[in-house]
Amino acid sequence: xxxxxxxxxxxxxxxxxxxxxxxxxxxxxxxxxxxxxxxxxxxxxxxxxxxxxxxxxxxxxxxxxxxxxxxxxxxxxxxxxxxxxxxxxxxxxxxxxxxxxxxxxxxxxxxxxxxxxxxxxxxxxxxxxxxxxxxxxxxxxxxxxxxxxxxxxxxxxxxxxxxxxxxxxxxxxxxxxxxxxxxxxxxxxxxxxxxxxxxxxxx
Numbered sequence: 624x625x626x627x628x629x630x631x632x633x634x635x636x637x638x639x640x641x642x643x644x645x646x647x648x649x650x651x652x653x654x655x656x657x658x659x660x661x662x663x664x665x666x667x668x669x670x671x672x673x674x675x676x677x678x679x680x681x682x683x684x685x686x687x688x689x690x691x692x693x694x695x696x697x698x699x700x701x702x703x704x705x706x707x708x709x710x711x712x713x714x715x716x717x718x719x720x721x722x723x724x725x726x727x728x729x730x731x732x733x734x735x736x737x738x739x740x741x742x743x744x745x746x747x748x749x750x751x752x753x754x755x756x757x758x759x760x761x762x763x764x765x766x767x768x769x770x771x772x773x774x775x776x777x778x779x780x781x782x783x784x785x786x787x788x789x790x791x792x793x794x795x796x797x798x799x800x801x802x803x804x805x806x807x808x809x810x811x812x813x814x815x816x817x818x819x820x821x822x823x824x825x826x
Contacts, residue, residue: 626650626651626652626678627651627652627693627694628651628652628653628654628691628692628693628694629646629651629652629653629654629692629693629694629695629696629794630653630654630655630656630688630689630691630692630694630695630696631643631653631654631655631656631688631696631698632656632685632688632689632695632696632697632698632699632707632711633656633657633697633698633699633700633703634655634656634657634663634666634681634698635657635659635662635663635666636698636699636700638698638723638758639657639696639698640666642696642698642723642758643655643666643670643679644670645798645799646794646798647670647674647677647679648674648677648798649797649798651678651794652678652679652680653677653678653679653680654680654681654682654688654691654692655667655679655680655681655682655688656681656682656683656684656685656688657681660681660683663681664681666681667679667680667681685707685710685711686710686711686713686714689710689711689714689715689718690714692718693718693719694718694719694720694721694790694791694794695711695715695718695719695720695721696720696721696723697720697721697722697723697724697745698723699724700724701724701741704722704724704741704744704745704748705748707745708745708748708749709748711749712748712749715749715751715752716751716752717751717752717753718752718753719752719753719755719787719790719791720745720749720752720753720754720755721754721755721756721757721758721791722741722742722745722754722755722756722757723756723757723758724741724742741756742754742755742756753784753787755784755787755788755791757791757795
């Protein structure tokens with residue numbers, strides 16, 4: 624099977640780090656982007672130390688990361704869809720773009736309507752890309768048990784593109800999660816099982 628390149632935008636966010644550690648032990652080429660270069664270098668060193676065979680690179684440019692990737696994961700908190708789309712729009716044409724965010728109100732204590740979820744907003748901003756929603760019901764710390772013991776946890780897919788969904792389903796299954804596809808984007812009940820992510824500024 625041809626090795627796929629996956630760019631993680633916001634690689635130093637908690638969930639981004641967790642996803643990277645899961646993918647690093649599989650047959651993927653990982654392209655990591657974060658403005659926090661120091662933290663990113665430390666992350667790369669940690670991963671290569673624990674997983675010497677990991678095919679992993681860190682980049683200082685979001686556009687370059689998106690350009691070289693087959694699949695792009697946006698691990699940034701909700702609210703940065705415009706900034707991400709502006710950067711990667713030209714390099715994400717016909718590519719799978721995965722959003723892991725939930726839409727929260729200003730208090731970050733409750734979820735807004737599913738119509739306003741980050742994946743749908745990102746799809747509008749990237750009309751030529753195949754945007755899916757996944758990992759939105761799993762916080763970074765929730766990856767630890769699966770990472771250590773291989774436990775399967777459900778994660779939600781979202782989009783009507785069957786080929787894109789199947790590609791993501793394979794990735795999710797490969798890294799030890801149980802993909803659950805309830806329909807276009809995650810259901811509100813699924814979103815309500817999530818916790819808010821802290822917005823600290825674009826990564």
